[in-house]
Amino acid sequence: MVKYKVWLDRKGCIGCGSCVALCPDYWDLGDDGLSHIIGGKRIVENEEIVREEIILNELGCNIDAAEACPAKVIHIEEIGE
């Protein structure tokens, strides 16, 4: 069964909130004004969250979030089991 990895290159996020507006089940803005993937895994470098990712069976509204992101920092990859 195909799964999907949705990941955020957080350093490029400009905090516009489009992902949150279109896909609030998965996206939220953090205290620093940049987006987070709800329930996502956070990759930290030098005490800064540089990347977040989540593995999903279905993309749902994440497609809309990725397409709408003006900074093009929401990425979707198909992955195997």
Ligand code: SF4
């Ligand atoms: S749409 Fe893109 S730039 Fe805007 S808050 Fe979401 S991830 Fe950041």
